[in-house]
Amino acid sequence: MSRHKLQERLKMKNVETKHGEQFNDLLRYVFQVTNQELQRFGWENREIAQAKLPVLKQADVLGWFDDDKLISQLAVYPFQVNIFGQIYEMGGLTGVGTYPEYANLGLMDQLMRQALTNMRERKQSISYLYPYSIPYYRRKGWEIISDKMSFEVQDTQLPKLKTVSGDVERVSIEHPAIKDVYQRFALQKHAAMLRSDLAWEEYLRWDLDDLTAAVYYDSNDQPMGYLMYWIAGEVFHMKEMVFVNEEARTGLWNFISAHFSMVTYVKGYTYTNEPLAFLLDDSDIKETIAPYYMARIVDSRLFIEQYPFQSQETECQLTFNLRDPILEWNQGNFTLTVDKQGKGNLVEGGDNPAATFDIQTLTTMLMGYKRPSYLARIGRCQADEATVKMLERLIIHEKPYFSDYF
Incomplete structure (x- = not known):
C-alpha cells in the first residue's frame, strides 16, 4: 500500500479508557519496557493498565488510529506550576510514541499541533515535558528550563551533627505531613509543580516498595521538611529532600549522617543551581549536572x-x-x-x-x-x-x- 493511501486511512481522535490496553502496549513498545523490568519493580501487566487508567480519564490523550488499532499517541496532563509566585495552568506532555512502521508520516507533528491548540483553549499557557531527545523537542518549540544535579557523598564526608531545636520522625510515604510540607515548599520555589493527586501518583509510580520517609518537626511540632529515601547495598539513596527553612535542612542531614555506620555512600539529586558541595565541610564530592525538563510557552x-x-x-x-x-x-x-x-x-x-x-x-x-x-x-x-x-x-x-x- 502506498504511504499516501495509508495516510488517508488513518484517523486522529481521542484515546479513551476502552483503548487502555493499546495505550499501554504502545508505551511499553516505544520505551522498551520489558516484563523482566516490570517484575523487578513489582508491577504486573494488569496493575500497569489499572494505574494508567487515571491518565486516560484525567488527561487529554490524542491518538492516530489505523482502523481500530492505536498506532501513535500523546497525553497532556492537567498540572499547575508556580512561576515567580504566580500559579499557572500547565500542560504536561507525556506518553509520546508512534509504532516504527508508521514513522515519517508527520503523525506526531499533527498530534502536537492539536494538543497545543487544546492547551490554549484550556488556558494552559505553558507546557512542560521530559525529553527523550532534546533536539527533537527544540524543533517543536520546547527549550531546557531546569537542571538535575546528581551527587555522591562518601560516609566520611557526611556533615557533622549540628544542634537543632526539632526532631526527625520516620513515617510512611503516605503520611499527610509530606504533602503539607511539599505544598508550602512548592509555593516558595519558582517553576515547581503544585502536586495534585495525579501528580503525586506519577511522581511515586515506579518507586520501590521499601521507599520510606523522614519528616523534620520543629520545636512547635510543625512539619518543616521531609526526606524520601531507601537503603540498599550500603548505599543511602535519596529520592527527594524538601525543606521550607534551613533548620529543617540541617535536621534532615543530621538524620542522614546518623546512618554513618550503616552506609558507605549517600547518593541523591538536587534540582537547583546551588551545588551541594559548598554546604559540606569536605566539599570534595562527586557532582554531575545534566539538563532535566523542557518547557514551551503555548500562548x-x-x-x-x-x-x-x-x-x-x-x-x-x-x-x-x-x-x-x-x-x-x-x-x-x-x-x-x-x-x-x-x-x-x-x-x-x-x-x-x-x-x-x-x-x-x-x-x-x-x-x-x-x-x-x-x-x-x-x-x-x-x-x-x-x-x-x-x-x-x-x-x-x-x-x-x-x-x-x-
Missing part, C-alpha cells in the same frame, strides 16, 4: 498577562519579532508594555522591532534559566544593548526548580 499573550515582571520606576515598552515553529499565534511582531508595578501586556503588531527571538529563547529567558545578556551573547536573542539591559531589569533573578517526573 505568549496569556503567559505575559500572568507573568510578574520586576517593578520599574517608569513604564517600559518593547516591540519584538517572535518566531514559533508550530503555532501561528506566536509568530510575528508583538509589543510588550510593562507598567511600574510589573504588570505586562502583550499585543500583536508594532513597527521596527528592537529584538528578535524564537519561542524557545523567550521561554528559557522568561523562566529565568538563561539570562537575556547570555542569550544575546550567544546569538539566541538579536537585540541592541539598551534592549538587553531593559530585559535584564524586567526579569526576576531566580533559577527554576523542578523535581517531578511524569
Whole structure:
C-alpha cells in the first residue's frame, strides 16, 4: 500500500479508557519496557493498565488510529506550576510514541499541533515535558528550563551533627505531613509543580516498595521538611529532600549522617543551581549536572498577562519579532508594555522591532534559566544593548526548580 493511501486511512481522535490496553502496549513498545523490568519493580501487566487508567480519564490523550488499532499517541496532563509566585495552568506532555512502521508520516507533528491548540483553549499557557531527545523537542518549540544535579557523598564526608531545636520522625510515604510540607515548599520555589493527586501518583509510580520517609518537626511540632529515601547495598539513596527553612535542612542531614555506620555512600539529586558541595565541610564530592525538563510557552499573550515582571520606576515598552515553529499565534511582531508595578501586556503588531527571538529563547529567558545578556551573547536573542539591559531589569533573578517526573 502506498504511504499516501495509508495516510488517508488513518484517523486522529481521542484515546479513551476502552483503548487502555493499546495505550499501554504502545508505551511499553516505544520505551522498551520489558516484563523482566516490570517484575523487578513489582508491577504486573494488569496493575500497569489499572494505574494508567487515571491518565486516560484525567488527561487529554490524542491518538492516530489505523482502523481500530492505536498506532501513535500523546497525553497532556492537567498540572499547575508556580512561576515567580504566580500559579499557572500547565500542560504536561507525556506518553509520546508512534509504532516504527508508521514513522515519517508527520503523525506526531499533527498530534502536537492539536494538543497545543487544546492547551490554549484550556488556558494552559505553558507546557512542560521530559525529553527523550532534546533536539527533537527544540524543533517543536520546547527549550531546557531546569537542571538535575546528581551527587555522591562518601560516609566520611557526611556533615557533622549540628544542634537543632526539632526532631526527625520516620513515617510512611503516605503520611499527610509530606504533602503539607511539599505544598508550602512548592509555593516558595519558582517553576515547581503544585502536586495534585495525579501528580503525586506519577511522581511515586515506579518507586520501590521499601521507599520510606523522614519528616523534620520543629520545636512547635510543625512539619518543616521531609526526606524520601531507601537503603540498599550500603548505599543511602535519596529520592527527594524538601525543606521550607534551613533548620529543617540541617535536621534532615543530621538524620542522614546518623546512618554513618550503616552506609558507605549517600547518593541523591538536587534540582537547583546551588551545588551541594559548598554546604559540606569536605566539599570534595562527586557532582554531575545534566539538563532535566523542557518547557514551551503555548500562548505568549496569556503567559505575559500572568507573568510578574520586576517593578520599574517608569513604564517600559518593547516591540519584538517572535518566531514559533508550530503555532501561528506566536509568530510575528508583538509589543510588550510593562507598567511600574510589573504588570505586562502583550499585543500583536508594532513597527521596527528592537529584538528578535524564537519561542524557545523567550521561554528559557522568561523562566529565568538563561539570562537575556547570555542569550544575546550567544546569538539566541538579536537585540541592541539598551534592549538587553531593559530585559535584564524586567526579569526576576531566580533559577527554576523542578523535581517531578511524569
